[in-house]
Amino acid sequence: MPAYLDAAAGAPLHPVAREALLAALDDGWADPARLYGAGRRARLLLDAAREAVAAEFGARPDEISFAANGTQALHAAVLGALAGNHRAGRTFVHSAVEHSAVLHAAQTHVAAGGVALTVGVDALGRVDAEEFAASAAAAGAAALQAANHEVGTRQPVSDVATAIGSVPLVVDATQTIGHEPVPEGWSVLAGDARMWGGPTLGLVAVRTGVRWRSPFPDDDRESGRIPGLPNLPTIVSAAAALRAVGAQQAGEADRHRALVDRIRRSVSAGIPDVEVLGDPTDRLPHIVTFSCLYVDGEALLTGLDRRGFAVSSGSSCTSSTLEPSHVLVAMGALTSGNIRVSLHHATTEDEVDRFLAVLPEVVADVRAELGATGL
Amino acid sequence: MILDARGRRCPLPILDLARHVTDVDVGATITVEADDPAARPDIQAWCRMRGHEYAGESVAPDGTPAYTVRRRH
Numbered sequence: 001m002p003a004y005l006d007a008a009a010g011a012p013l014h015p016v017a018r019e020a021l022l023a024a025l026d027d028g029w030a031d032p033a034r035l036y037g038a039g040r041r042a043r044l045l046l047d048a049a050r051e052a053v054a055a056e057f058g059a060r061p062d063e064i065s066f067a068a069n070g071t072q073a074l075h076a077a078v079l080g081a082l083a084g085n086h087r088a089g090r091t092f093v094h095s096a097v098e099h100s101a102v103l104h105a106a107q108t109h110v111a112a113g114g115v116a117l118t119v120g121v122d123a124l125g126r127v128d129a130e131e132f133a134a135s136a137a138a139a140g141a142a143a144l145q146a147a148n149h150e151v152g153t154r155q156p157v158s159d160v161a162t163a164i165g166s167v168p169l170v171v172d173a174t175q176t177i178g179h180e181p182v183p184e185g186w187s188v189l190a191g192d193a194r195m196w197g198g199p200t201l202g203l204v205a206v207r208t209g210v211r212w213r214s215p216f217p218d219d220d221r222e223s224g225r226i227p228g229l230p231n232l233p234t235i236v237s238a239a240a241a242l243r244a245v246g247a248q249q250a251g252e253a254d255r256h257r258a259l260v261d262r263i264r265r266s267v268s269a270g271i272p273d274v275e276v277l278g279d280p281t282d283r284l285p286h287i288v289t290f291s292c293l294y295v296d297g298e299a300l301l302t303g304l305d306r307r308g309f310a311v312s313s314g315s316s317c318t319s320s321t322l323e324p325s326h327v328l329v330a331m332g333a334l335t336s337g338n339i340r341v342s343l344h345h346a347t348t349e350d351e352v353d354r355f356l357a358v359l360p361e362v363v364a365d366v367r368a369e370l371g372a373t374g375l
Numbered sequence: 376m377i378l379d380a381r382g383r384r385c386p387l388p389i390l391d392l393a394r395h396v397t398d399v400d401v402g403a404t405i406t407v408e409a410d411d412p413a414a415r416p417d418i419q420a421w422c423r424m425r426g427h428e429y430a431g432e433s434v435a436p437d438g439t440p441a442y443t444v445r446r447r448h
Contacts, residue, residue, distance in 0.1 A: 293386070294390055315413070317385055324385070371390075372386075
């Protein structure tokens, strides 16, 4: 049986999400803004889903809007926070290790005459809270992820939020939601239902009282934040999945943490010339990343895929641009032979053990092919 | 000593460096000219992992980045 260990790119659809999706395709097809029976039924489904999602991270239902996908949610979160606060400042401050969607939104802001300021990270991939807050003191908005999507290191979101006071803080909680509690202090929150076992759906939450203006043309859907008819079946499905994983969250986090600890130990002990990356303890429970010297990341992915393991890589040879991961570069980490393993609700102990059993041989094979022995 | 790693993709520039670092004396430098964008972070990481000194980046006459390493052992 192939083992899918790339949950940080999207977990497999949770069985509860699949069931809810199929039911909502039948019951939730009508426009929830319409005043006839089918529309009212759709409206009830939408309201219930919004309430369920809001409850999972201490938000009010009217603070939540749904977007097409995680990338759109991040673009909207950042550009909306900047548009809503342009009188306070035209500078956007973000960490060097934000998701590329945040960096692309920053480029859009700069192209429109704004300023973007990048705050670097330490070797574990973490910003210094004081340095970040000092950089953001006069910003229009700032963005800091709850935890890093490539190496799992948590960011000091709450400390930064307290220190920057009234500057709105956009928090990318994409990899956190569904796996552990979202940190306190966000002004605008972005998420992606794929990461918690839902279908493709983005999430934008804007705290009451935070100035935020839609970067899109006017539309009255989703509190005026995201234009167009919301995709109701996926919303219902995503909310059901979030409720299901939310109920198991603490136990699953412990289970994933133990498996990730096992991977960290086994990789460090069993593979020569390897660096396990990210904070060993203050991190997400389900993501672990390592880099191997003298190894071609693409050959490693191919070798693992041939043996039935789906993982991802931040090595340059595996990216469409042939650039190494900006996260690994910002950390000063080795980018060659990079592998990220990420676990989800359906990951079993047996899958992890089988992965660890074949990994040393796959790495050794790639090194032998490159003639990288005895170095 | 200068190594020409132009056109060689990750992880080949570091492999070239690892193969040839013992060709220079301890305390001497070896320079890798490499146009692969992964060479910059990876040569620095290699120095850290292997206990050599990263001595900085310059530019070859044709504009290719050149990374210099000092052999430490």
